[in-house]
Amino acid sequence: MSIITVIITFLGGVTLSAQSSINGKLSNKLGTLETALVTFLTGTLFMALWLIFFGKGNLLAIAQAPTWQLLAVFLGVGYMFLTILAVPKIGVTATNLTAIVGQVVAGFIIDQFGLFGGEIVHFDSSRFIGLVFMLLALFLIFKDNNETLK
């Protein structure tokens, strides 16, 4: 059952990489902030349509949700701003790979302590081995990119 969830999440990553390529093209024409706005606006419109026909949740329950959960919107937008700061200084590849390290390590820490109300998943030896392989892969990509630049 959970293997299906992991495969679907993997496909979510696939769509994200297509998004970076497309948004790269768009930001050449529009500018970075403008591209982010168009991305969020079209995302909102598509999801509004979906909710009108298939929405089963309760959007109004947002009033009952704790404020700290609503602040998550600043994290997505914040991610974008931090990347805009870092890319001109250390380059796209270094920025992306470093962000991935932060993303993966933070994911393990959140799981370990069940932060933000999620289930606790302990950091064990197989997670450690997985992390080492992940870092090796990122290092290889980083080296490969430096070589092609030369």
Added chain:
Amino acid sequence: MKKTIFYLVALFSGIALSMEGAIYGELGKIIGQFESSFYNFFVGTILLTLIVLFFGKGNLTHTFKVPKWYLLGGLLGLIYLTVLVFGIPKVGVGISMIAIVVGQMIMSMIIEHFGWLGSEKKSITKKRSLAIVFMLVALIFIY
């Protein structure tokens, strides 16, 4: 030394993504998963409208002139976030982030290899294919 700060900035940007997924997973339990995703894009649009109004230096009118497939980024981003909102409460943040990243890295190598979506062609080298193998091993171990 100066560069170190920007590596930290990049590191924090990744941490923000993990936290975002974890929190929206919880919000999804209260208002619904699709609704949680909608909330992010809706309020994000409000924030970015303000930001573009005050700090935008680009040109939004080009939105209507570019090829239509340039405008599909929002739909793809929506799929990414919604998948996380559903998945994270089921399998946890760690494995979700690994799966996302591995999918993202492998696909971007394929996109660049073929020069799809107007990207510059960059062949998959030995190092890159080894990286793909390592990432899949990582995914299997963590799963």
